[in-house]
Amino acid sequence: MIEVKLSKIIIDEEKKEQVIVLKEKNGDKLLPIVIGLNEAAAIKMELSGFVPPRPLTHDLIKDIMDNLRVNLEKVVIDKLIDTTFHAKLCIKDKDGKQSIIDARPSDSIALAIRMKVPIFVGEEVFKNLFPNVL
Numbered sequence: 001m002i003e004v005k006l007s008k009i010i011i012d013e014e015k016k017e018q019v020i021v022l023k024e025k026n027g028d029k030l031l032p033i034v035i036g037l038n039e040a041a042a043i044k045m046e047l048s049g050f051v052p053p054r055p056l057t058h059d060l061i062k063d064i065m066d067n068l069r070v071n072l073e074k075v076v077i078d079k080l081i082d083t084t085f086h087a088k089l090c091i092k093d094k095d096g097k098q099s100i101i102d103a104r105p106s107d108s109i110a111l112a113i114r115m116k117v118p119i120f121v122g123e124e125v126f127k128n129l130f131p132n133v134l
Helices: 037-048 057-067 105-115 123-129
Strands: 002-012 017-024 030-035 071-081 084-092 098-103 119-121
Touching (some): 017 037, 030 105, 030 123, 037 057, 037 105, 071 105, 084 105, 098 105, 119 123
Antiparallel strands (some): 002 017, 002 119, 017 030
């Protein structure tokens, strides 16, 4: 697993595309992921410190997890199938039971940013994305 951080959000109004770029924390590898407009907006709002008057979806999930005393330990982007990335939320409940929940990378990253937990990418994802480079 390679730890990454959110490097930038690119909004291409001409193509109507939003891309988040993850950068290897201790290296140069980059991972671009096309995401939806709502998820890009949710990530940008959190990064800018904007607090909506009522909780949005990712804020609601964080509040639910906090109230149930469930900790998000990390987010893992573990697969690239065709052109679709897959992610997992790694959580631990108040009794120490660990669970892994399938999620979209965009939602996972929006939640990771809110909960200040690390994001990891499987080495196979980088190899599948750039097979002739790595």
